[in-house]
Amino acid sequence: MNKPNPFENIRVVLSHTTHPGNIGAAARAMKTMGLRHLYLINPKRFPDPQATAMAAGADDVLNNAVVCSSIDEALQGVAFTVAMTARLRDISLKVQMPREAMPEVLQRAATQPVALLFGTEMSGLTNEEMGKAQLGVNIPSHPDFSSLNIAAAVQVVSYELSVATQSFVPAEQAELPAATHERLEGLYAQLEKVLYDIGFFTTQNPERLMKRLRRLYSRSRLEDEEVNLLRGILTKTTEYNARLKKRYMEEHPDV
Amino acid sequence: MNKPNPFENIRVVLSHTTHPGNIGAAARAMKTMGLRHLYLINPKRFPDPQATAMAAGADDVLNNAVVCSSIDEALQGVAFTVAMTARLRDISLKVQMPREAMPEVLQRAATQPVALLFGTEMSGLTNEEMGKAQLGVNIPSHPDFSSLNIAAAVQVVSYELSVATQSFVPAEQAELPAATHERLEGLYAQLEKVLYDIGFFTTQNPERLMKRLRRLYSRSRLEDEEVNLLRGILTKTTEYNARLKKRYMEEHPDV
Numbered sequence: 138m139n140k141p142n143p144f145e146n147i148r149v150v151l152s153h154t155t156h157p158g159n160i161g162a163a164a165r166a167m168k169t170m171g172l173r174h175l176y177l178i179n180p181k182r183f184p185d186p187q188a189t190a191m192a193a194g195a196d197d198v199l200n201n202a203v204v205c206s207s208i209d210e211a212l213q214g215v216a217f218t219v220a221m222t223a224r225l226r227d228i229s230l231k232v233q234m235p236r237e238a239m240p241e242v243l244q245r246a247a248t249q250p251v252a253l254l255f256g257t258e259m260s261g262l263t264n265e266e267m268g269k270a271q272l273g274v275n276i277p278s279h280p281d282f283s284s285l286n287i288a289a290a291v292q293v294v295s296y297e298l299s300v301a302t303q304s305f306v307p308a309e310q311a312e313l314p315a316a317t318h319e320r321l322e323g324l325y326a327q328l329e330k331v332l333y334d335i336g337f338f339t340t341q342n343p344e345r346l347m348k349r350l351r352r353l354y355s356r357s358r359l360e361d362e363e364v365n366l367l368r369g370i371l372t373k374t375t376e377y378n379a380r381l382k383k384r385y386m387e388e389h390p391d392v
Numbered sequence: 393m394n395k396p397n398p399f400e401n402i403r404v405v406l407s408h409t410t411h412p413g414n415i416g417a418a419a420r421a422m423k424t425m426g427l428r429h430l431y432l433i434n435p436k437r438f439p440d441p442q443a444t445a446m447a448a449g450a451d452d453v454l455n456n457a458v459v460c461s462s463i464d465e466a467l468q469g470v471a472f473t474v475a476m477t478a479r480l481r482d483i484s485l486k487v488q489m490p491r492e493a494m495p496e497v498l499q500r501a502a503t504q505p506v507a508l509l510f511g512t513e514m515s516g517l518t519n520e521e522m523g524k525a526q527l528g529v530n531i532p533s534h535p536d537f538s539s540l541n542i543a544a545a546v547q548v549v550s551y552e553l554s555v556a557t558q559s560f561v562p563a564e565q566a567e568l569p570a571a572t573h574e575r576l577e578g579l580y581a582q583l584e585k586v587l588y589d590i591g592f593f594t595t596q597n598p599e600r601l602m603k604r605l606r607r608l609y610s611r612s613r614l615e616d617e618e619v620n621l622l623r624g625i626l627t628k629t630t631e632y633n634a635r636l637k638k639r640y641m642e643e644h645p646d647v
Contacts, residue, residue: 166544171534194537236555277554279426282450289421289547292540296548299532300491 143246143305147298148174149291150211150254152266157182159258161191161199162288168195170295175202176211176252191288208254208266212318216249217242217358220262220270221290223283229352232273235294239301241272247307249315253294258287268351269318271358316364324364324371325351331371334378398501398560402553403429404546405466405509407521412437414513416446416454417543423450425550430457431466431507446543463509463521467573471504472497472613475517475525476545478538484607487528490549494556496527502562504570508549513542523606524573526613571619579619579626580606586626589633 149167154160160183164175175198177183183204192199205211212218219242225232245251254270256262267273276285276293285293316324329347332338338346359367404422409415415438419430430453432438438459447454460466467473474497480487500506509525511517522528531540531548540548571579584602587593593601614622 162541162544165539165541168537169533169540169544191541193539193541234555276551278424279554282423284420284448285424285547286417286420286446286448286543288541289417289424289544292544292547293551296531299534300489 143243143251143302144171144173144298146246146248146250147172147242148176148211148215148250148252149295150176150178150208150252151180151287151291152178152208152211152255152262153257154180154183154287155258157185157188158191159287160185160202161188161193161195162286163255163291164188164192164195164198164202166288166292167295168198169292170299172295172298173198173201175199177202177204178208178211179206180204208269209319209322212252212254212269214250215252215318216315217245217272218252218254218270218318219272219274220254220267221256221294222267222273222275223261223278223285225275229348230267230270230273230355232275234277235274235297236301238272238274239294239297240305242298243301243305244308245315250317252318255287255290264348268348268355271355313360313362316359316361320361320364321354321359324354324359324368327368327371331374334375398498398506398557399426399428399553401501401503401505402427402497403431403466403470403505403507404550405431405433405463405507406435406542406546407433407463407466407510407517408512409435409438409542410513412440412443413446414542415440415457416443416448416450417541418510418546419443419447419450419453419457421543421547422550423453424547425554427550427553428453428456430454432457432459433463433466434461435459463524464574464577467507467509467524469505470507470573471570472500472527473507473509473525473573474527474529475509475522476511476549477522477528477530478516478533478540480530484603485522485525485528485610487530489532490529490552491556493527493529494549494552495560497553498556498560499563500570505572507573510542510545519603523603523610526610568615568617571614571616575616575619576609576614579609579614579623582623582626586629589630 149172151160151163154177160177160180167173167175188199189196219238222232242251254262254266256266276290278285325347328350404427406415406418409432415432415435422428422430443454444451474493477487497506509517509521511521531545533540580602583605
């Protein structure tokens with residue numbers, strides 16, 4: 138068996154990048170550290186001569202970049218999403234420094250696709266985007282001036298990943314496969330529907346509640362089999378409700 | 393006594409930078425990590441609107457940047473110079489990775505000025521510039537594409553410095569002060585002159601020999617007192633030679 142190359146399973150995802158030069162500089166930063174899979178969610182201008190100029194030879198990374206129209210498309214197949222954040226407050230997510238986080242990123246990337254998610258130049262990631270991640274990463278910076286350029290942030294994280302490979306040892310016993318992004322989204326959608334059906338949202342704010350449930354399941358890093366289990370319970374709940382409703386309708390045909 | 397702030401003693405020196413955008417991006421990178429002393433040796437264009445745009449708020453670092461016309465001017469007062477290099481080969485200098493080197497940088501900066509020296513975008517530092525340094529630092533990168541953008545390199549090194557402060561403890565017993573850059577240059581100039589006077593260069597390539605001597609003394613990280621000692625020996629040599637010469641001239645007035 139070939140030695141696994143975790144870098145092949147790592148994608149850098151840039152969301153709604155405004156300046157094409159930053160996309161090029163990010164591609165160059167990735168390539169200097171051996172990363173090559175770039176995903177772009179609705180970039181403002183791409184391809185663009187400025188991106189190519191700033192890539193300074195990392196043209197292959199740019200040429201192979203996958204342009205997506207939504208975050209769900211960019212996270213297709215991904216089993217572990219890391220959200221980069223400049224904020225430490227009001228985060229409903231575990232947040233680590235790059236040095237702490239990269240060993241786990243490598244470990245997970247040894248067996249399944251991993252995404253490193255970067256937000257826009259001006260405002261970072263949206264709450265919705267943060268909600269898709271299992272881990273937050275914050276680059277420690279000076280409190281008076283904490284705004285790293287996005288390509289500079291990609292450089293620091295890629296560098297930490299590269300340094301982490303030096304002491305990386307793949308886990309002997311692979312964990313059970315983690316659920317992919319789309320499997321989790323499927324679970325959340327079904328869960329929301331069932332909660333709606335059983336009338337749970339009449340007393341609760343649906344949006345806030347779903348956010349809390351996402352947080353809970355993010356923290357537990359669901360395995361694929363566990364998603365099956367939870368979805369099985371939800372399906373049974375729906376079927377049982379349907380049976381009850383049917384029986385009730387038969388007994389009260391005039392309702 | 394105030395706790396020493398090593399960052400106040402650290403200057404980032406960019407030599408012959410071509411693109412003003414890179415100067416601005418480097419200033420931003422420095423400021424995110426709490427560094428603020430920028431020195432520019434013969435920048436191609438500075439000040440420049442592109443530098444200001446890329447600084448994105450680190451205007452104070454740009455406005456206070458010291459523009460110099462030579463490396464000796466930029467290293468005035470510096471007692472420890474670190475040269476950034478993309479090469480590991482043919483280096484007549486000890487080379488470390490940023491993570492290894494930054495604790496020593498902080499330790500030295502706790503008491504004396506330190507310079508982090510970055511070369512041009514295209515070709516890095518010249519051999520002459522490398523010869524002014526006591527330590528080389530190489531950012532490990534992918535062998536097929538090892539060219540980090542200069543501002544990205546500044547970001548990585550500043551980041552490593554910032555992380556190193558977390559575990560930094562100033563040495564209890566300060567070492568004796570290291571010789572400053574200009575004191576070392578004074579020693580080398582005197583040494584070269586004496587070697588010329590005594591006829592040493594008639595059998596040796598002066599340039600190569602001086603390079604080897606610089607290397608030797610760089611490695612030993614001369615203290616200020618040791619420079620006094622060596623210069624004292626050189627001065628005595630010259631005086632002794634002068635006396636001998638004078639006596640000879642007196643005894644052979646017709647030579």
